[in-house]
Amino acid sequence: MQPRADTAGLIVATLSKAMRRAITLADAGLASSAKLPLNLGLTYPEVLAEGVEAVTQLWQADLDEASVVLKGSVSSPAWSDASLAWLLAASSSVDLAGRGPHVGESDITRFRATIDLFAQMDNRFGGEHARRSLIHYLATDGTRLLHGQASERTRRRLLSEVAEATLLAAWMSYDSGLHSLAQRYFVQALGLAQAADNRLLAASILDAMSHQATFVGRYREAANLARAARQGTTGVATPTLTAHFYAMEARAVARLGDAVACDRALAHAVREFERRNPDDDPEWIRYFDDAELAAEFGHCFRDLGRPAVANQYATQCLGAGGDGTYLRSDFFATMVLADAHLGAGEAEQACFVALDALKIGEQLRSARCVSYLREFSDRLAAVGKSPASEGFHEQATGFSLWQQVLDGQ
Structure with a gap:
């Protein structure tokens, strides 16, 4: 039998103490990676039920330290497949039948407040500080809420909140150097945002994928992800969001050494940024102010070999x-x-x-x-x-x- 995650954790903690060295779940034969598909989390979910199953499996596999999600490199096809699937997706249904208790506004408020605390710790102390605690919270409360019963309106709001929380899990995993795992979280967050019919959040997730792709050296893919985010929100994105999409494209092409394309993207970013009204922006993009834009310019000009600027x-x-x-x-x-x-x-x-x-x-x-x-x-x-x-x-x-x-x- 396979013990529960908390029981397995106690077992390896006891073994580690007895052997005076770190024992992982895999060392103790308690990881469930053998039962998991190699592409867990990398496939964009076509329907909500698939997405819920994939993300809850992914949270548990992360806690189990399953090598199938922790090891390996990122997959370029997973980025292109997810972005194309999102661009072509029609409005999705949220008629997933919940089996658990009723989920109301108070449940979502508590969930959001808790995720906000994790986001604050991430910004202040880095992704490695409380990442595992976030995943444990998602695997327990997140799973419970996703399987609960709710009205369509409440369920869409819940899906948006869980998408944001999974996006945070992706960022913290990325910041921890767990790039394959982070990519899987990004893909599943994108699917949840699409199921919630939250197009701006979904585009921001593609934008975050672009950030990771640049970091791991996949610069052309990074530029395309930023462009997909912009293309998929034409006419609906706020100027702040569009400015950030252009900034991510600029970061990618700067790494390619394409000064013309970088300068063009940065000029578009400035033009959009000058039109912004922070009151119109979603809460999660309001951090992007003059200082953040200047930081993006600094990165670009460093990579283009323009040290003075x-x-x-x-x-x-x-x-x-x-x-x-x-x-x-x-x-x-x-x-x-x-x-x-x-x-x-x-x-x-x-x-x-x-x-x-x-x-x-x-x-x-x-x-x-x-x-x-x-x-x-x-x-x-x-x-x-x-x-x-x-x-x-x-x-x-x-x-x-x-x-x-x-x-x-």
Whole structure:
């Protein structure tokens, strides 16, 4: 028999203590990966029942540490298939027959408030901090709510909330370096948003897929995902959302070295952004302000080899101030500034700024942050040894994120 997830967790915890080393569910023969299809979560659900089954299975497989979802690389066909299926999908039915207790507005309000807390922890401490706790909550309360009985209006609202929560699971998995798992969560979040008839949220999920695709080096796919988000919301997206879609396209083509396409996308982003009215925006995109747009410009110009302009925008972003709510974003912007100084031949200043980033990131648990540092380390090594670089390495060893860079070398 296969014990429940919490029971299996107690078993491996006891074994780990007895053997004085970490024992995983797979080590103990308790993972259920052998029963799971290899494409779990990668297939865009055609009907709501398929989507509910896939996402609840995926949450449980994640908790079970099933290698089928945790290992492996991302699938380019999964991105293109999901985006095409969403673009062509008709309005879906939500006539899934619930078997559980009645679900009302109070249930959804509690669910939303809890997910908001996880989102705050993600922004402040990184995806690795509370990711597993979020998945456990989704596998319990999320599953219960999805199988509950509700009116069509309530069910659509519930599906939107669960789609947002699954999107958060995707972001936190992506931030933790679990890219295959994150992609599966993105695809299922997209299906839930489509079932909820929430086209703006669905497009934002494609936009997030584009972000991940750029990060893992699939730049053409990333540009196409951002374009699909824009195309699928023509006439209904707010200017803020459209500006973000253009910014994601710009990030992708900048990595390809296509300066003309990048400049064009950024110009469109600015034009749309200048038309925005934050009061018209969904709550989940209101964070995208002048500072966030400047951060996107900084990334693009760094990747295009324009350090002076990248410096200008990264400085503008950091100069906006903040209360630490978006600590990870502050870290990224600071690292872009460090890269810009390095690209301009200012190694000493680059090292000074990178140390500032390490101080900002001391509370963060994020594989993406480690990746930014690893890129900086490679660029610094290419410059050659200097008193500035030697001093940086000496001071950086005292920070946890830098230790992770060293451990990965």
